[in-house]
Amino acid sequence: MIEIDKNERIVRTVRKHWLVLVGDVFILIFAIAMPVILLVAGHYLPIENILTFIGPAWQVGGFFLFLWLTAVWMFGFLLWTDYYLDVLIVTDKRVFDIQQHGLFRRESSAFRIDRIQNITVEVKGVLQTFLDFGTIRIETAGEREDFIANYISHPYEIKKFLNECQDIAADESQAVHFARAMPAAGTKAPPQSQSTNPSDPSIA
Amino acid sequence: MFAALLSSFDISIPVTPTILMSLFLLVAAIWGVFSMIVRYHWREYGTSALESAKISVIYFTGSGILLFGAAIFLALYSLNAA
Numbered sequence: 001m002i003e004i005d006k007n008e009r010i011v012r013t014v015r016k017h018w019l020v021l022v023g024d025v026f027i028l029i030f031a032i033a034m035p036v037i038l039l040v041a042g043h044y045l046p047i048e049n050i051l052t053f054i055g056p057a058w059q060v061g062g063f064f065l066f067l068w069l070t071a072v073w074m075f076g077f078l079l080w081t082d083y084y085l086d087v088l089i090v091t092d093k094r095v096f097d098i099q100q101h102g103l104f105r106r107e108s109s110a111f112r113i114d115r116i117q118n119i120t121v122e123v124k125g126v127l128q129t130f131l132d133f134g135t136i137r138i139e140t141a142g143e144r145e146d147f148i149a150n151y152i153s154h155p156y157e158i159k160k161f162l163n164e165c166q167d168i169a170a171d172e173s174q175a176v177h178f179a180r181a182m183p184a185a186g187t188k189a190p191p192q193s194q195s196t197n198p199s200d201p202s203i204a
Numbered sequence: 205m206f207a208a209l210l211s212s213f214d215i216s217i218p219v220t221p222t223i224l225m226s227l228f229l230l231v232a233a234i235w236g237v238f239s240m241i242v243r244y245h246w247r248e249y250g251t252s253a254l255e256s257a258k259i260s261v262i263y264f265t266g267s268g269i270l271l272f273g274a275a276i277f278l279a280l281y282s283l284n285a286a
Contacts, residue, residue: 013251052218055284059277060219066274067231073266074238081242084259085249098249103241106249 003108004091011165014088014158016151017133024079031072035065078103088149088158090165095138097147111147114169115140119162121155138162221282228278235267 004010039061053060085100090113099107116138123134134155138147152158243260250256 010251050215050217052216054218054220055281059281059284060224063224063228063274063277063281066270066277067227070231070235070267070270070274073270074235077242077263078238080259081245085245087251089251100245100249103245 003110004089004096005093008091008093010089010091012090012158012161014090014149014152016083016086017131017153019127019131019133020151021079021083024076024083028072028076028079031075032069035068088152090162092165093169095147095162097149109147111138111140111144112169113162113165114173115142116162116166117141119159121159123155221278221285224278224281228274231274232271235271239263239267 048057082100082102085098085106087096087098089096089098092113094110094112095116096108096110101107118139120137120139121134122137123129123132128134132155133151133153136149136152136155136158138149140147242263246256246259
């Protein structure tokens with residue numbers, strides 16, 4: 001579960017660009033094509049000398065084909081889950097960076113939107129420029145190291161969105177301070193003590 | 205050369221329905237454990253319940269078709285072997 005407060009609202013979910021999945025897709029295509037490769041290889045290898053079939057061999061072939069495809073299907077979903085759970089979540093208060101590595105390693109870090117000091121977008125090369133993805137670097141107040149997200153889709157749009165969120169957070173923060181200050185201004189001011197400080201402007 | 209090497213060995217592995225059934229059960233068990241783990245991840249760490257539900261339907265439908273296909277071939281082979 002994503003560790004957000006009850007009164008916190010997810011406003012945007014950002015994932016990496018689909019291009020990061022291309023390498024995985026090639027692996028899957030190769031894995032799907034593997035039975036065909038084995039079928040061709042079977043003509044050259046004396047499989048009948050090693051394996052003794054009780055029934056028709058094509059039925060055993062079909063059985064292994066479906067088992068293999070089940071394994072490829074599972075592997076595909078493993079890769080997809082890794083991609084799907086690698087996510088940047090923007091709430092109305094914070095930004096969460098969640099990194100999923102396989103199924104049993106997960107890193108989650110968060111920082112408040114009002115702590116953002118600078119957002120830098122880096123789009124390098126022809127591919128990133130034309131497919132509109134790149135790296136977002138966010139500097140936050142404090143000693144925490146910069147937050148870096150690679151291969152993010154539409155990075156300039158995300159930057160604009162984060163800036164808007166930051167402005168809203170700043171406005172809300174100011175409004176809260178103003179609302180706290182207002183009742184104090186409405187009450188009777190405490191009596192001023194006689195100042196003896198010559199630099200005090202109230203002493204004319 | 206590799207083919208000649210394989211031919212030179214006097215090995216004969218009988219492909220019986222029992223062996224295939226054991227293999228099927230092993231894959232089915234691995235699939236069951238894997239499915240529980242990925243389903244947990246989608247449910248607990250997913251950002252949208254609707255997305256998680258959709259992907260679960262796709263995953264389980266595809267898995268069902270593939271395992272059913274394997275089971276059909278296993279049944280056919282077992283019938284022919286009997």
